[in-house]
Amino acid sequence: MFGRAPPSKSDNTKYYEILGVPKTASPDDLKKAYKKAAIKNHPDKGGDPEKFKELAHAYEVLSDPEKREIYDQYGEDALKEGMGGGGGGHDPFDIFSSFFGGSPFGGGGSGRGQRQRRGEDVVHPLKVSLEDLYLGTSKKLSLSRNVLCKKCSGKGSKSGASTKCTGCQGSGMKVTMRQLGRGMIQQMQHPCNECRGTGEIINDKDRCPQCKGEKVVQEKKVLQVHVEKGMQNGQKVTFPGEADEAPDTITGDIVFVLQQKEHPKFKRKGDDLFIEHTLPLAEALCGFQFVLSHLDGRQLLIKSQPGEVVKPDSYKAINDEGMPMYQRPFMKGKLYIHFNVEFPDSLSAEQVAALEKILPPKPQSELTDMEVDECEETTLHDVNIEDEMRRKQAHRQQEAYDDEDEDMHGGAQRVQCAQQ
Numbered sequence: 001m002f003g004r005a006p007p008s009k010s011d012n013t014k015y016y017e018i019l020g021v022p023k024t025a026s027p028d029d030l031k032k033a034y035k036k037a038a039i040k041n042h043p044d045k046g047g048d049p050e051k052f053k054e055l056a057h058a059y060e061v062l063s064d065p066e067k068r069e070i071y072d073q074y075g076e077d078a079l080k081e082g083m084g085g086g087g088g089g090h091d092p093f094d095i096f097s098s099f100f101g102g103s104p105f106g107g108g109g110s111g112r113g114q115r116q117r118r119g120e121d122v123v124h125p126l127k128v129s130l131e132d133l134y135l136g137t138s139k140k141l142s143l144s145r146n147v148l149c150k151k152c153s154g155k156g157s158k159s160g161a162s163t164k165c166t167g168c169q170g171s172g173m174k175v176t177m178r179q180l181g182r183g184m185i186q187q188m189q190h191p192c193n194e195c196r197g198t199g200e201i202i203n204d205k206d207r208c209p210q211c212k213g214e215k216v217v218q219e220k221k222v223l224q225v226h227v228e229k230g231m232q233n234g235q236k237v238t239f240p241g242e243a244d245e246a247p248d249t250i251t252g253d254i255v256f257v258l259q260q261k262e263h264p265k266f267k268r269k270g271d272d273l274f275i276e277h278t279l280p281l282a283e284a285l286c287g288f289q290f291v292l293s294h295l296d297g298r299q300l301l302i303k304s305q306p307g308e309v310v311k312p313d314s315y316k317a318i319n320d321e322g323m324p325m326y327q328r329p330f331m332k333g334k335l336y337i338h339f340n341v342e343f344p345d346s347l348s349a350e351q352v353a354a355l356e357k358i359l360p361p362k363p364q365s366e367l368t369d370m371e372v373d374e375c376e377e378t379t380l381h382d383v384n385i386e387d388e389m390r391r392k393q394a395h396r397q398q399e400a401y402d403d404e405d406e407d408m409h410g411g412a413q414r415v416q417c418a419q420q
Contacts (some may be wrong), residue, residue: 015058124262149211230326271333
């Protein structure tokens with residue numbers, strides 16, 4: 001056929017195994033098998049690049065009747081030796097793009113463009129109140145972003161043509177060297193200033209009049225952020241593909257991160273709410289009643305049970321009055337009340353006598369009058385224990401510093417005397 005003896009037979013089943021089809025597969029079977037496997041293994045979707053190349057090569061051979069006939073008869077080696085016009089030297093991304101008529105993943109552009117890079121996500125903090133997280137809310141935010149110029153379809157030129165930048169050889173980056181010292185050189189990489197990191201140069205006369213060769217223009221966009229009931233501080237609300245557009249780039253996302261503002265009364269822990277409430281001693285002993293304004297404006301009546309005594313630093317809980325649970329807003333956590341008891345600074349003799357008649361009797365002292373007379377009198381005074389401990393710690397550190405300083409000077413003098 002080619003003026004030489006036919007090659008010996010080699011493997012002629014590998015390509016069918018790669019696509020997962022029998023040797024009797026029809027052209028439609030090949031298409032279905034390639035489509036399913038190529039989407040699964042596409043690098044932009046986290047697939048194996050080598051597997052993606054193998055799939056494209058196998059499909060290119062088996063979808064061509066002439067190449068398939070040679071492969072079935074003589075195997076893979078015959079294609080490598082040049083029979084049937086070669087063995088599939090096309091770019092697998094071009095095959096993928098032409099097969100689907102564009103990328104099935106969206107983002108505008110070919111599979112080759114998406115393979116190159118993904119645009120960065122744009123992250124914005126969004127301050128919300130505890131009431132917003134309790135009730136749910138919707139906030140409209142106006143943002144500016146870059147979008148591909150519609151006049152030139154993101155090419156930057158009227159003709160759609162551009163030339164490779166000679167300053168960076170089309171890479172978009174330049175490397176500079178800086179000597180830091182003897183034998184030390186620092187290598188730094190930075191965007192090329194001639195092409196602004198694009199790797200392309202557009203003729204001034206050919207620049208798009210709308211984007212001035214920048215390929216993108218600024219656009220105002222209003223996004224409506226829905227804050228659902230029960231969302232947490234730090235939770236993200238994402239708008240896929242709404243970040244800055246750029247040529248041959250998968251558009252990143254706009255991400256809003258919720259930042260809860262501090263509330264003057266309520267503290268949140270997960271799905272529970274906490275508040276502090278101080279009771280006068282009389283209410284702690286004899287009963288209390290007060291009104292609590294909740295986050296949704298409801299007035300809750302909080303009261304003790306008859307005869308109940310509230311101890312200092314105690315907690316009480318109300319079921320189903322905490323935060324709504326995220327995506328289960330009809331279920332709520334608990335509301336915890338931390339009670340502090342305010343004691344009087346002093347009591348008169350009459351008050352002491354009256355209380356002694358009401359309160360349980362004091363325990364009898366085991367000391368005799370003689371033993372009491374032999375003891376030394378002491379005086380108690382009020383302290384802030386945290387301030388007290390801080391002062392003592394600072395004093396100990398100062399003493400240690402002074403001792404170290406004295407040792408250093410004294411040691412120097414002793415060495416000097418020994419030398420004399």
